[in-house]
Amino acid sequence: xxxxxxxxxxxxxxxxxxxxxxxxxxxxxxxxxxxxxxxxxxxxxxxxxxxxxxxxxxxxxxxxxxxxxxxxxxxxxxxxxxxxxxxxxxxxxxxxxxxxxxxxxxxxxxxxxxxxxxxxxxxxxxxxxxxxxxxxxxxxxxxxxxxxxxxxxxxxxxxxxxxxxxxxxxxxxxxxxxxxxxxxxxxxxxxxxxxxxxxxxxxxxxxxxxxxxxxxxxxxxxxxxxxxxxxxxxxxxxxxxxxxxxxxxx
Amino acid sequence: xxxxxxxxxxxxxxxxxxxxxxxxxxxxxxxxxxxxxxxxxxxxxxxxxxxxxxxxxxxxxxxxxxxxxxxxxxxxxxxxxxxxxxxxxxxxxxxxxxxxxxxxxxxxxxxxxxxxxxxxxxxxxxxxxxxxxxxxxxxxxxxxxxxxxxxxxxxxxxxxxxxxxxxxxxxxxxxxxxxxxxxxxxxxxxxxxxxxxxxxxxxxxxxxxxxxxxxxxxxxxxxxxxxxxxxxxxxxxxxxxxxxxxxxxx
DNA sequence: CTGCCTTTCGTGCAATGGCTAACATATTAG
DNA sequence: CTAATATGTTAGCCATTGCACGAAAGGCAG
Numbered sequence: 436x437x438x439x440x441x442x443x444x445x446x447x448x449x450x451x452x453x454x455x456x457x458x459x460x461x462x463x464x465x466x467x468x469x470x471x472x473x474x475x476x477x478x479x480x481x482x483x484x485x486x487x488x489x490x491x492x493x494x495x496x497x498x499x500x501x502x503x504x505x506x507x508x509x510x511x512x513x514x515x516x517x518x519x520x521x522x523x524x525x526x527x528x529x530x531x532x533x534x535x536x537x538x539x540x541x542x543x544x545x546x547x548x549x550x551x552x553x554x555x556x557x558x559x560x561x562x563x564x565x566x567x568x569x570x571x572x573x574x575x576x577x578x579x580x581x582x583x584x585x586x587x588x589x590x591x592x593x594x595x596x597x598x599x600x601x602x603x604x605x606x607x608x609x610x611x612x613x614x615x616x617x618x619x620x621x622x623x624x625x626x627x628x629x630x631x632x633x634x635x636x637x638x639x640x641x642x643x644x645x646x647x648x649x650x651x652x653x654x655x656x657x658x659x660x661x662x663x664x665x666x667x668x669x670x671x672x673x674x675x676x677x678x679x680x681x682x683x684x685x
Numbered sequence: 686x687x688x689x690x691x692x693x694x695x696x697x698x699x700x701x702x703x704x705x706x707x708x709x710x711x712x713x714x715x716x717x718x719x720x721x722x723x724x725x726x727x728x729x730x731x732x733x734x735x736x737x738x739x740x741x742x743x744x745x746x747x748x749x750x751x752x753x754x755x756x757x758x759x760x761x762x763x764x765x766x767x768x769x770x771x772x773x774x775x776x777x778x779x780x781x782x783x784x785x786x787x788x789x790x791x792x793x794x795x796x797x798x799x800x801x802x803x804x805x806x807x808x809x810x811x812x813x814x815x816x817x818x819x820x821x822x823x824x825x826x827x828x829x830x831x832x833x834x835x836x837x838x839x840x841x842x843x844x845x846x847x848x849x850x851x852x853x854x855x856x857x858x859x860x861x862x863x864x865x866x867x868x869x870x871x872x873x874x875x876x877x878x879x880x881x882x883x884x885x886x887x888x889x890x891x892x893x894x895x896x897x898x899x900x901x902x903x904x905x906x907x908x909x910x911x912x913x914x915x916x917x918x919x920x921x922x923x924x925x926x927x928x929x930x931x932x933x934x935x
Numbered sequence: 936c937t938g939c940c941t942t943t944c945g946t947g948c949a950a951t952g953g954c955t956a957a958c959a960t961a962t963t964a965g
Numbered sequence: 966c967t968a969a970t971a972t973g974t975t976a977g978c979c980a981t982t983g984c985a986c987g988a989a990a991g992g993c994a995g
Contacts (some may be wrong), residue, residue, distance in 0.1 A: 576826030
């Protein structure tokens with residue numbers, strides 16, 4: 436067996452199981468553990484994996500992070516519920532935009548097997564979807580923001596302006612019946628505005644803690660979106676308002 | 686057996702198994718291993734395959750382009766040497782562009798700790814550099830190409846046109862004294878052209894197997910770059926040519 | 936937490952086999 | 966027949982792999 440083929444086998448196993456054990460690989464590939472160790476050393480050098488005692492684990496884009504990592508584990512059930520609802524809003528063949536929010540990460544994971552064209556400003560979502568062979572992936576470039584692992588700024592906006600999608604799904608920091616959709620940073624707000632302007636249907640995804648709050652930068656009035664997706668039922672004043680203004684809610 | 690028939694047999698075996706072993710081929714075709722080696726050398730020059738210790742791996746130019754997962758473990762020492770040389774070409778504070786080649790992956794890993802602004806069309810390089818807190822990262826968006834894990838097409842070109850960098854570092858499939866810099870795909874060729882046009886200094890990085898070859902799509906004449914970085918010393922006719930045309934070489 | 940035991944790691948060494956380069960021989964074309 | 970090209974042979978060097986042994990890491994009982 437060629438060394439290159441052996442490494443391909445290791446990589447395949449790594450992709451499938453996210454980690455490998457030296458003893459298993461050695462038995463499976465009919466070489467000594469030393470050889471496997473040497474391979475893993477090289478692949479670690481090459482940035483493909485990280486070795487541990489007894490084996491190694493995968494190191495591709497999608498991985499444990501600290502910044503967003505902590506935020507990522509917050510409110511997982513809520514995000515899952517929102518993602519489920521969004522999944523049923525999306526139709527096969529749709530062109531959709533996903534922003535860099537962790538809620539959209541959950542959505543991305545859920546739709547990875549569907550037949551869609553996805554435009555995103557998130558590096559993490561790019562990593563989640565790049566392995567899918569049913570998703571056609573486009574990414575908005577621009578300045579990278581490490582905190583959210585997404586692309587922002589003028590470059591991102593200019594790129595986004597070149598696209599037009601069926602459905603834009605964005606999140607925000609705060610949403611208020613009177614003050615509309617707001618976020619903390621101006622740059623991100625303008626990106627969101629552009630996304631809304633370049634979509635046929637616009638959906639806002641938020642968990643219930645975002646309701647009745649206001650943040651610094653105005654994105655758009657509530658009426659700018661076609662629907663709001665939340666993890667639980669809306670309060671009655673919201674139901675009244677949304678019904679009256681013909682905004683769907685899920 | 687005719688040489689042409691032998692090569693056809695090698696190609697067939699290569700298509701079927703994705704890789705071949707010299708010993709097997711020699712036995713199978715009733716020639717010495719040296720002859721097989723010579724054949725493989727020629728076919729490597731021809732861009733059909735990549736030789737490895739004990740055999741060769743398929744590199745079927747047009748459609749079956751070998752995927753990056755496999756390609757990244759090939760010619761590692763060569764890429765490391767090239768990356769080292771590039772590292773010393775780059776100065777603190779530089780704005781640089783890195784394309785999606787695996788050689789540039791090595792460069793990215795090497796410069797991750799330096800104080801630079803990096804623009805790239807590669808998702809993998811984005812992943813390598815996004816963790817660095819000394820690198821300011823910008824990414825060219827656009828259509829995602831899973832095979833190379835990079836962004837290509839009109840979107841990428843349009844985004845790239847909005848930037849201007851100190852140094853562009855690009856790779857290519859083939860480089861020839863007479864026919865210049867060429868690559869297999871037209872889309873990638875145009876992206877490279879744009880990168881060259883938007884950089885103050887332009888460097889081409891290649892390993893020695895790329896020399897004296899020609900591929901389908903013309904990128905630029907050799908004189909379009911300021912320097913060429915290779916893993917080993919240049920042949921004397923190249924030294925003459927490059928010196929005469931004031932192209933640096935490393 | 937400590938000490939003991941097992942497993943894994945790293946390194947040096949040896950053997951096998953592959954690589955290159957130069958030269959010798961065979962084959963083919965003109 | 967001769968020159969050119971293709972193939973085989975040989976020798977020395979280099980790469981890969983396996984093996985052995987001391988060091989380090991991890992696990993477990995007390």
